[in-house]
Amino acid sequence: xxxxxxxxxxxxxxxxxxxxxxxxxxxxxxxxxxxxxxxxxxxxxxxxxxxxxxxxxxxxxxxxxxxxxxxxxxxxxxxxxxxxxxxxxxxxxxxxxxxxxxxxxxxxxxxxxxxxxxxxxxxxxxxxxxxxxxxxxxxxxxxxxxxxxxxxxxxxxxxxxxxxxxxxxxxxxxxxxxxxxxxxxxxxxxxxxxxxxxxxxxxxxxxxxxxxxxxxxxxxxxxxxxxxxxxxx
Amino acid sequence: xxxxxxxxxxxxxxxxxxxxxxxxxxxxxxxxxxxxxxxxxxxxxxxxxxxxxxxxxxxxxxxxxxxxxxxxxxxxxxxxxxxxxxxxxxxxxxxxxxxxxxxxxxxxxxxxxxxxxxxxxxxxxxxxxxxxxxxxxxxxxxxxxxxxxxxxxxxxxxxxxxxxxxxxxxxxxxxxxxxxxxxxxxxxxxxxxxxxxxxxxxxxxxxxxxxxxxxxxxxxxxxxxxxxxxxxxxxxxxxxxxxxxxxxxxxxxxxxxxxxxxxxxxxxxxxxxxxxxxxxxxxxxxxxxxxxxxxxxxxxxxxxxxxxxxxxxxxxxxxxxxxxxxxxxxxxxxxxxxxxxxxxxxxxxxxxxxxxxxxxxxxxxxxxxxxxxxxxxxxxxxxxxxxxxxxxxxxxxxxxxxxxxxxxxxxxxxxxxxxxxxxxxxxxxxxxxxxxxxxxxxxxxxxxxxxxxxxxxxxxxxxxxxxxxxxxxxxxxxxxxxxxxxxxxxxxxxxxxxxxxxxxxxxxxxxxxxxxxxxxxxxxxxxxxxxxxxxxxxxxxxxxxxxxxxxxxxxx
Ligand code: SF4
Numbered sequence: 001x002x003x004x005x006x007x008x009x010x011x012x013x014x015x016x017x018x019x020x021x022x023x024x025x026x027x028x029x030x031x032x033x034x035x036x037x038x039x040x041x042x043x044x045x046x047x048x049x050x051x052x053x054x055x056x057x058x059x060x061x062x063x064x065x066x067x068x069x070x071x072x073x074x075x076x077x078x079x080x081x082x083x084x085x086x087x088x089x090x091x092x093x094x095x096x097x098x099x100x101x102x103x104x105x106x107x108x109x110x111x112x113x114x115x116x117x118x119x120x121x122x123x124x125x126x127x128x129x130x131x132x133x134x135x136x137x138x139x140x141x142x143x144x145x146x147x148x149x150x151x152x153x154x155x156x157x158x159x160x161x162x163x164x165x166x167x168x169x170x171x172x173x174x175x176x177x178x179x180x181x182x183x184x185x186x187x188x189x190x191x192x193x194x195x196x197x198x199x200x201x202x203x204x205x206x207x208x209x210x211x212x213x214x215x216x217x218x219x220x221x222x223x224x225x226x227x228x229x230x231x232x233x
Numbered sequence: 234x235x236x237x238x239x240x241x242x243x244x245x246x247x248x249x250x251x252x253x254x255x256x257x258x259x260x261x262x263x264x265x266x267x268x269x270x271x272x273x274x275x276x277x278x279x280x281x282x283x284x285x286x287x288x289x290x291x292x293x294x295x296x297x298x299x300x301x302x303x304x305x306x307x308x309x310x311x312x313x314x315x316x317x318x319x320x321x322x323x324x325x326x327x328x329x330x331x332x333x334x335x336x337x338x339x340x341x342x343x344x345x346x347x348x349x350x351x352x353x354x355x356x357x358x359x360x361x362x363x364x365x366x367x368x369x370x371x372x373x374x375x376x377x378x379x380x381x382x383x384x385x386x387x388x389x390x391x392x393x394x395x396x397x398x399x400x401x402x403x404x405x406x407x408x409x410x411x412x413x414x415x416x417x418x419x420x421x422x423x424x425x426x427x428x429x430x431x432x433x434x435x436x437x438x439x440x441x442x443x444x445x446x447x448x449x450x451x452x453x454x455x456x457x458x459x460x461x462x463x464x465x466x467x468x469x470x471x472x473x474x475x476x477x478x479x480x481x482x483x484x485x486x487x488x489x490x491x492x493x494x495x496x497x498x499x500x501x502x503x504x505x506x507x508x509x510x511x512x513x514x515x516x517x518x519x520x521x522x523x524x525x526x527x528x529x530x531x532x533x534x535x536x537x538x539x540x541x542x543x544x545x546x547x548x549x550x551x552x553x554x555x556x557x558x559x560x561x562x563x564x565x566x567x568x569x570x571x572x573x574x575x576x577x578x579x580x581x582x583x584x585x586x587x588x589x590x591x592x593x594x595x596x597x598x599x600x601x602x603x604x605x606x607x608x609x610x611x612x613x614x615x616x617x618x619x620x621x622x623x624x625x626x627x628x629x630x631x632x633x634x635x636x637x638x639x640x641x642x643x644x645x646x647x648x649x650x651x652x653x654x655x656x657x658x659x660x661x662x663x664x665x666x667x668x669x670x671x672x673x674x675x676x677x678x679x680x681x682x683x684x685x686x687x688x689x690x691x692x693x694x695x696x697x698x699x700x701x702x703x704x705x706x707x708x709x710x711x712x713x714x715x716x717x718x719x720x721x722x723x724x725x726x727x728x729x730x731x732x733x734x735x736x737x738x739x740x741x742x743x744x745x746x747x748x749x750x751x752x753x754x755x756x757x758x759x760x761x762x763x764x765x766x767x768x769x770x771x772x773x774x775x776x777x778x779x780x781x782x783x784x785x786x787x788x789x
Contacts, residue, residue: 067430067431067432068432069784069785070480070565070785073481073525073564074563080542080543080546080547081546081550082547082550095426095427108454108456110452111376111396112375112452112455113424115396116453117425118398119398142473142477143457143458145457146460146461147460148383149456149457167563167565169563199398202397208393210392213380214378217377217378218397222397222399224397225396225398226395227394229391229394230391
């Protein structure tokens with residue numbers, strides 16, 4: 001078959017000049033994107049290609065198969081027949097975080113789970129995006145006053161889109177995903193800042209009463225998450 | 234529960250002891266008597282728990298330790314063992330064990346009832362009672378490093394907490410090999426894993442490909458449901474939460490558990506019309522819940538995301554549409570009110586009836602499809618028949634209920650045995666299978682869908698002909714409910730996964746002083762090691778799938 005095809009010929013005579021020209025026209029914002037603005041990287045990496053890449057990224061999102069609580073039932077309905085998120089190029093759940101680029105956080109996050117969620121998020125390759133599904137991921141939702149409930153996913157990982165509801169209807173989640181795709185296509189993503197609850201080594205914590213109490217149980221190098229419930233919103 | 238002639242093989246009535254006979258049986262272990270709304274209570278010495286429970290079990294036939302409630306009073310701690318009989322759950326007795334305020338210790342019930350293991354660990358974790366002679370008294374819901382016991386009086390919710398993230402143990406490292414040099418290997422499943430149905434962590438020890446030991450690590454979804462219910466008023470603020478215990482569309486079934494307990498406590502009579510609506514709604518929920526159970530079970534066994542799972546979701550969507558018409562929500566219905574339901578059937582009623590009837594009409598065909606695809610499939614049969622075996626005696630000692638118990642041949646269904654709602658007026662059967670294996674549990678669920686459909690159909694017939702002037706949907710309930718001080722009640726209903734019970738104690742205010750949830754999944758999950766040990770890893774996954782746990786209810 002391939003023998004009767006004409007060999008694929010590219011015109012590479014202009015490639016060098018084009019690249020050089022592109023680099024020299026610094027003031028011209030043609031190649032700049034929001035992503036570049038945010039990251040401030042050199043034009044060397046970003047070419048026209050980045051716009052294309054953003055579009056591709058938004059149109060073929062691999063979701064992490066991640067279920068926490070009640071909202072995940074509606075999330076399953078969003079993936080399945082009738083709502084069929086796959087129509088929008090975003091419906092292939094991947095079981096491994098290393099193969100996924102979007103994580104939908106569908107449920108209440110409690111103290112025992114937050115470090116695990118952070119770990120799963122860290123394992124996802126860049127660029128990665130987060131959809132917070134439901135009131136629980138916004139503020140703790142109906143369980144806000146619980147002694148064990150983290151007051152929103154944003155306390156632990158950066159969230160790009162919040163979909164409110166308890167639980168949000170599948171239509172709402174589809175809308176949220178579509179909005180995220182729009183943002184990705186525009187090269188936007190939420191800035192990564194230090195969150196109130198981070199994983200740190202136990203030895204790095206300030207020596208206060210509780211650290212002293214736990215010093216016998218926990219190794220210096222163990223990763224821990226410290227919850228300051230009193231400062232939580 | 235049939236309207237026809239009683240069947241010939243009606244079991245002989247279970248012998249019942251009067252409270253005084255029981256007191257005599259227990260002799261001088263009893264130091265006081267209490268009256269709970271559901272059962273007589275015996276206050277016993279904290280070092281006689283095993284004696285008393287085994288006497289009640291062996292000599293009086295109380296073979297079902299339904300729940301253990303722990304609570305703190307101003308002057309003492311208290312554990313309550315709620316006992317029932319599998320043969321007749323209306324016969325109940327509460328064993329009340331006080332413990333010292335300064336040094337709360339009482340004897341563990343674990344040697345008598347295996348299920349007490351987790352229940353007492355939970356009591357230790359949340360309330361802080363120590364159980365003597367318990368094999369493994371550790372925290373169960375909260376992280377090991379937690380400080381304080383959150384349901385105790387002096388707990389300070391604002392104190393900081395530190396939770397460690399330990400690396401998963403490395404199976405190749407020397408010290409993770411099991412003892413005596415066998416070639417065992419340690420394997421973590423979860424807490425984020427597609428086969429665990431939520432956030433459950435299984436610590437598994439393998440010997441070759443066989444499971445030598447498995448331990449469930451739960452608490453990744455402990456949302457403080459009991460605390461939140463204790464902070465809510467009876468009348469309106471508690472009802473939204475039951476929807477979120479077993480969130481697989483079993484909302485109305487759960488709401489009924491709370492409604493039943495609170496109505497009995499406050500002596501509220503629910504109008505018959507509302508009972509019929511409740512019965513219908515609850516069974517719709519059961520169908521939706523079982524559909525998901527079947528779909529995910531097939532997903533676990535075949536890894537088939539495209540056909541069966543989608544079929545199950547398709548049928549769930551139909552049930553959810555009907556429920557949405559009825560309640561206004563797809564999942565978190567909040568439809569029951571104390572004394573009835575919040576509103577009547579949607580108008581135009583004919584359309585609603587027609588839609589429901591269409592659903593029921595299509596159901597046999599859908600079930601046929603399931604049988605073709607799932608239960609009739611040779612591969613699935615090879616994977617599930619005779620795997621995950623749970624003998625009835627073991628199931629009972631773990632307090633297993635619902636389809637898990639009925640799949641082991643235990644004929645126990647609260648809808649029939651401890652009737653509530655409109656169930657005893659309708660014609661339906663309790664489904665049991667005696668294979669005791671994964672396959673039986675699957676069959677039980679599929680056949681229960683048929684029974685639920687029967688119930689719904691009869692309810693619709695009734696509702697259609699209900700005279701318009703009699704359509705009372707709510708009883709007259711005072712705006713603020715304040716049950717008498719120190720009233721205690723434990724009431725259960727048949728949820729989608731089994732016996733869902735609520736214990737409440739009032740203190741004369743409009744909020745419960747103690748609110749305890751007896752979750753069927755919590756007890757059912759405890760049977761996992763019994764079913765999985767000695768089996769292959771995939772059978773462990775199948776066994777877990779057949780238990781159909783939902784972590785929202787396990788962890789509460
Ligand atoms: S937002 Fe509501 S539905 Fe979603 S996880 Fe929280 S409680 Fe459940």
